[in-house]
Amino acid sequence: MRLSTTQGLGDEPPETNAASSVRKKPDGAKKVNIGEWIDGRYIIEERIGAGGFGTVWKAVESKREEFVAVKEVRHKWLNSPKMLNYFKNEFKVLERLSHESTVCPIDLVRGNGTYLIIMEYLCGGSLSQRLRHSEPLEISTALLITVRMLDVLKACSRLKIIHRDIKPSNILFADKSFEQPKLGDFGLACFKSELLALSPRAIGSEIAGTLTYMSPEQLNGKKLSVKTDIYSLGMTLYKMLTGRLFFDPELLSRAGIKRAILRPFREHPGRYRPDLPYWLDELVMNMISVEPRKRPGDPQAVLDVIERNS
Structure with missing residues (x-):
């Protein structure tokens, strides 16, 4: 890993609402802008999107003329050591994993009062975008994506890493096909040795994971394990197979979603997809x-079921 200094970042962004533990952004913290140079090598081209931790930009590496993605930490977290550590930890986790089905990290850049992660750019969009119209995927396609994600979870398990935020918007594609899915956004990932039982309220609900895909133990602030990621991947598989979840988040309040996640009853996915094999429903x-x-x-136990029945 090379920790370098940025050059030519843009002006400060407007103030944003922050958690109570976060003060105003540090002096000198500057916003990335289109057309700016980063580290003298990357030219910002366009804004891709934003999440709880930061904004993601598309850029060009000037020497090789290759696209990269640039993730900029949200300025409201720059005075929060805990939140900033999550951001920097993402690069460390991705570097340790170095898996063909995770987004490849390139560089961690620090300067002008902010942090940026440079990573490979994937032009195929996210699984969330492809499911936007609630169209279920072919069973074989859903299983292909699931198997690739399970392989990532096996690698995570060997390194005692818990992702904590598996969901369709964090599964990305290298091209327009479904053949090369990659798991991204390891901003909430933790090494198990560092992980305490965290309540979402302790770190702010907007960055504690995505409520609709969050496991009951995450909601309750209890001990987490690889089974936490298996739950979230199971919810993602449910969405891929049926185009929906076992509850409708559009019709429920936040409290209603929490109750739906915590109650024992779940509607079988087979109810919404009659052609679903019994083994897959179970x-x-x-x-x-x-x-x-x-x-x-563990992830291998899920893979074994799929391999026996596919």
Whole structure:
């Protein structure tokens, strides 16, 4: 990893509402703008999107003329050591994983009062974008994506890493096909040795994970494990197979969504997809069980079920 200094970042952004533990952004913190040079090598071309941790930009590496993605930490987190550590930890985790089905990190850049992660640019968009019209995927396609994500979780498990935010918008594609899905946004990922039982309220709900894909133990601030990621992947598989979840987040308040996640009852995905094989219906239900002990023990256990029946 090379920690370098940025050059030519843009003007300060407007103030944003921040958590109570976050003060105003540090003096000298500047916003990335289109047309700016980063580290004398990357030219910002366009804004791709934004999330709880930061804004993602598309840029060009000037020497090789290759596209890269630039993730800029949100300025409201620059005075929060805990939040800033999550951002910097993302690069460390991706570098340790170095997996073909995760987004490839390139550089961690620090300067002008801000931090940026340079990573590979994936032009195929996200799974969330492809599911936007609530169209279920072919079963074979959904299983292909799931198997690739399970392989990532196996690698995470070996390194004792918990992702904590698996969801369709964090599964990206290298091109317009479904053949090369990659798991991204490791901003909430933790090494198990560093992980305490965290309540979402302790770090702010907007960056504690995505509520609709969050496991019951995350909601309750209890001990997390690889089964936490298996739950979120199971919810993602449910969405891929049916075009929906077992509850409708559009019709529920935040409190209503929490109640739906915590109650034992789940509607079987087969109700919304009659052609779904019984074994796959049961596998999804096991993955999204309220009680972690009732879920598959590890990613390989899920893979074994898929391999036996595919």
